[in-house]
Amino acid sequence: MATSLPTSSSLDPGNPPQPRSFRSAWLYGPALLWLLAAGLPFAFVVLSSFKSVKEYIADLWAMPASLQLSNYLEAVEGGIGRFFINSLIVTVSSVVLTLVLASLASFPLAKMKFRLNRPLFLLFIAGAMIPVHVTLIPIYTLTNRLGIYDTLLALIGPYIAFHLPLAVLIITEFMSHLPAELEEAARIDGAGPFEVFRRIILPLSTPALSTVAIYTFIYAWNEFVFALVLLSSRSNMTLPLGLMQFSGEYSVNVPGIMAAVTLASLPIILFYLVMQERVVAGMVAGAVKG
């Protein structure tokens, strides 16, 4: 498979991206295999969402007899629209703020020598190792004291803070491999550290930032436990909480859940596709500047 690597020259900033013929047709083998493995369960989710509970129970794997939209209607009537907007607000805020805070913090961790560098880096990584459930009571208490219980703001803090370790780890790693010549050149031109960060380092880090943005988006969009304990009123709930309405005490409305999940997954797919393009585009842009 590595033979094909040299042809991946669309990444080459010198040459504009150009499709090459795919000579090693055998690469399709593993690609198709994973296509099936990744796609079929998702297809199951989507197909199940068009079934009634009875149809679903009667035969799991059968195609839906007709494309019933009742589950989607139920999801919409259950207030999924409101949940959707709440999720969007929380997720977008979390993504933007995570990127800002993490890239600011990663810059000195990657590029500056100071005594606390390594301890601070480890401190940031340490946060990834705490299981979320033990933090619930302290964070719940704190949120109440801050007076933001049952507001969307209550979620943004924990979402950013709990994704900072991952973001700092990835962005620092990425920044530390950026060539030093660029910043030195800028420094000789009289640029201060913030200038260097904003004009040189940040644009070059686009692939890492886009990657972190994807992760943070998925995390914040699907996060359940904090939303469960920090929100109370229905008008503030986010999408994952909405899934609860499809569960009874002794049974679960699987097609209903599948419909809500299908609806909820569309924004993530869109966001992912846009951001993945940025990974490549960012590389090219950075290179041109350099």
Add this chain to the structure above:
Amino acid sequence: MARSDIQPRTLDTYAKPEPATLRGSSGFQFPQWLVAMLFIAPALLLYAIYVIYPIFQSILYSLRDWSGIGAGTYIGLDNYKEALSDGIFWRAVRNNIVLVIASIAIQLPIALMLALLLSAKFPGWRIFRAVFFLPLLLSTVAVGLVWINIYDPVFGLLNGILGAVGLENLQQSWLGNESTALPAIIAVVCWQYIPFYMILFIAGLTTIPLELYEAARIDGASGWRSFWDITLPLLRGIIRTGAILSLIGSLKFFDLVWVMTGGGPNRSTELMATYMYEEAFASFRMGYGSAVATLLFIFAFVIAGSTLIIDQRRSNR
């Protein structure tokens, strides 16, 4: 490592990849630490409030016999002694270790392979890229529901397929047997998280300058050679990042196991985090659960921290 990538101007430096210098050699003129802290302060503040303070709190809880209500009583390290002499705790630790090893050994290579495949940009790769990513975006509830059905002993897809291709003797109740439950769960974990690392590696691959491969090809190096000599070394930092994320993620893994098996049958899929949750929230032993969480934290920190330091030292040499 991949130092002055990207710029065509410095192409000649690639002929001989320099040893990595992780920290940029440049230094700013005025007190570095002050500048550095100004950059770090906003993140650190939020982090201190929402992560460091709760960690500190849960350590305090772990020293108490506490149901989760009221004050409880201070009992020193008794919770830790109990956990460390508890067979279920060690069983959970063992399962966690299996999960860590399997995750790193399975997820990272497959993810790297998929990232390389996509970088070949074969016809239709955009569609492949979108579908490859799907497992990661589904919420855990949905993933659990799908795979519970796939594994169902009577109505499940997996046994159905095995039956159809004449492998009836391999059919079994995947989540009901103590010997197959953990592997079955691990397969789903890998399925869900391979795209995670794939995305990471796609970003990593963009940093490798194409000229290196061109040069290698002119020198007559085979595809495998350039994979071993160029791709792998230059991705080293990203792979290490992926391994650490996988390690940490596997050590505190919770949701999917909770949804699919609840840690059973008979603790065969119990993990430290599921055990902690049961003790704290089902058995009302918040103090003991916090002790388990603290132990998990210590394990993860020691392993991940030392991996990070050792590997960085080595690559700095």
Add this chain to the structure above:
Amino acid sequence: MTVDKSRILRPSVTSSHLSRRRMLQGAAALGIAAPLARHTGIVGAQEATPVGGDQEGTLTVWSLTGAGLNEELPQTAAARLTEAYPNVEMDLQALQNDPFKTKLRTSLGSDNPPDVWHSWGGGVLGEYAKEGVVLDLTEALNQDGWKDRFIPGLLDIMKVDDSYYGVPIVANTVVFWYNAELLGDISAPATWDEFIQLVKDVKSDGLVPITLANQTKWPGAFYLNYLVLRINGPDFLDRVLAGEASFDDPGVVRAGEMIQELVDAGAFPEGFNGLDIDTGGSRKLLYAEQAAMELMGTWLPGTIDSEIDDFSQNLSFFSFPQVEGGEGDPSSLLGGVSPAYAVSQQTEIPEVAIQFLREITNDASRDLVVDAGRLAALKGATYDTETANQLATALEEAATVQLFWDQFFPPALGQAQLDVSQGLLSKSITPQEGAAQLEEAAASVREG
């Protein structure tokens, strides 16, 4: 009477409605309000308390999810309550089982619980009472004959020491359900031996005798709970908790042996410990007519109706068989209450919270329960199906109703017995080990 704010704030209320309420308020003074109010189904207004409409605040109620009863009961009760307390805002939340527990524990741990929450009574409620976080309802229950509305044995599930900390609405009991279409005219096995014989007969017909989805452990724990009730009699658990008896007892060992006898007879489906009950893991085998019976709660027919048409009418039931030589009365049942509700000690509007409980246990609520095909924990229900009538009679005539162990015991022991049950069913522990593990868990509860 102070000014009736409801009149000012809610002009839409008809005058006849108001006058009826006024009449009730007058009647309250004479002490006849409660029966009258129940009769008219508008227990909205003040019964024993002089002031109602001017209470202000938000009443937060956390229930379990469930499209039918679980959510309908609090919703209708809240609607009625709002009429009497127009200035009280209702914040109703329906939560799934695990999320419910997580959220409740977190809020209790942070000293900020909801005003009213779903409870299963028993040991967990006992823990809350011990910690002083739930309101003692005894006094309120003794007013206006509220207490007499409940079937006594079921109200006692909410009793800790001599005080009541909650009120039940729906009663559940566990019986063997079977597909009468499939099994034909069987005579209900009265004894364990007959039962084992039935299992073997069904097995030899190529069917799974008893379906079971035991991933969550509580469905399989019914067997241990029932067998110990049959063998060791009704007071055994209390004596164990008091330290007068031990789980490490020949009867408990025998219960374990009988469970494994059932497993050896091939009573259960393959891989039952991995099957998920919520998504129909056990029921799908019933529907496919691959399995004949299920030991399950009285909610089963309702659940089945939501999943498949024209099936629940095939169901018949028989009680858990008697064990020869056991001390338990064969009429005793294993059961519980859900939903039931408790009130926070910290609520700022206890009067409103208690009124909510009165609403959710009134005749209108009872009728909802009956209409849903479930058993009411409230007296005076008339059931319109033969099955429901039989079950209600069985519940009424039961010598004792033993609460499910996971709800009866303090939480740590309740969880431990689930693990022991699963261990016995999968034969990963011996009956002796099971008894010893139970005793070990009981001992640490006694110490604590």
